[in-house]
Amino acid sequence: MRWQGQELNARSAEGGHPGSGKTSGSAAGSASAGSEVPGAAAPGAAAEAVLPLPAVPGTTDPLIPLQGLVRSVRTPDFAGVTFHEVVAKSVLNKVGGGSNMPFEWTVNPYRGCSHACVYCFARKTHTYLDLDSGADFDSQLVVKVNAAEVLRRELARPSWQHHHVAMGTNTDPYQRAEGRYRLMPGIIRALADSSTPFSILTKGTLLARDIPLLKEASAQTEIGMGISLALVDPELAKVAEPGTPTPRARLELISRLRDAGLPCSVMAMPILPWLTDGDESLDALFSALAAAGATGVTAGALHLRPGAREWYLQFLARHYPELSGKYADLYGKGTYASKEYRDWLAGRIRFFKAKYGFSGGARFLRPAAPKDEGAAPAGGARKLVPAAGQDALF
Secondary structure: OOOOHHHHHHHHHHHOOOOOOOOOOOHHHHHHHOOOOOOOOOOOOOOOEEEOOOEOOOOOOEOOOOOOEEEEEEOOOOOOOEEEEEOOOOOEEEOOOOOOOOOOEEEOOEEOOOOOOOOOHHHHHHHHHOOOOOHHHHHEEEEEOOHHHHHHHHHOOOOOOOOOEEEOOOOOOOOOHHHHHOOHHHHHHHHHHOOOOEEEEEOOHHHHHHHHHHHHHHOOOOEEEEEEOOOOOHHHHHHHOOOOOOHHHHHHHHHHHHHOOOOOEEEEEEEOOOOOOOHHHHHHHHHHHHHHOOOEEEEEEOOOOOOHHHHHHHHHHHHOHHHHHHHHHHHOOOOOOOHHHHHHHHHHHHHHHHHOOOOOOOOOOOOOOOOOOOOOOOOOOOOOOOOOOOOOOO
16 A cells, blocks of 8 residues: 655655755745754644545545544645644653663654655654655654643653653654644653653754753753764765755754753764765764764764665665665675674774764763662663763664
8 A cells, every 4th residue: 555655755856855945936945945944934824735635545544554643734835745743642652672772762753854864764664654765754744743742641640750761763853844843842841840851862953942941951850962963074965864954053053052051962873884984074073073062972884774775775876876886795685884894983983082082972861860869760660871881872
């Protein structure tokens, strides 16, 4: 079963990248195209097209298997993007017991991401909605419009043990859609009011809007801030992550967070073989992060998980065809680069981290210690701190 997202994606080619704001003849698009801080008008500020819920011929079943789907919307402010607004029953997600992630709970107010990073590991999750992991992931966005209200109810349950909640670990909570729906302020307030420690990882400079709110939240609970930035070459960033704010804008955001008294780690992932793994590229990356005031950095090689793998290799064939054979040798049919390459890259990363004074990894996912230091949290929850000498994963 397949929804007609391909038709919408084909139309977007005329008006620029989905979500870029570059709409032909659109005043709103022209205004936002040059902005360093992506955002959009609130719902109803511009003419919108509310789409009929698509259905399987002969039935009333929607082709997109979304529980709670209210409406699908297109707006001139987001050329080529369709928002599928849903009413969620739950937004607090428990990470599977077999995961090696350094967190146990997540909140994702959006599914899909208009940042359109060609390497994004979360792409495959869109196939669970009967959408493709390529263009649909970039342009068919699911919005949990009641996320803040549902989260507040879930955090108020007596069974909630105030575990650390991670955001931005799947799709970006400060992608451009957040400028339209403004879900994050309510989510931040719900977490802070319940004294639940949380962290945010983002490429979105729209986060600057919420710095005052985050400062208030830091007085109520432990928070961690992380910026995702691995490409400092603006020309490469335009083709590899075309819907993101520029590298310079993200570096300025790091400085703004530090000036506000908030810690800010950086996820410098992925490092792209033959594109950003040379000494000149690594030196430029780590020197820029140090100058911006980053408090820690974790870096590592590109992973080619299913969904992301196919999309990234298509990108490579279009823009860097001379590297296709090298990637085939380096990755084979697997997710990870060869151990020899990973060991070599880890050594170069250690060198440049030491050169610029970064002693550890990005540790912003560590939860606050229990208020009673002498007792374990109820339920025996494990403490998510990296082992000695080990960089945090995020």
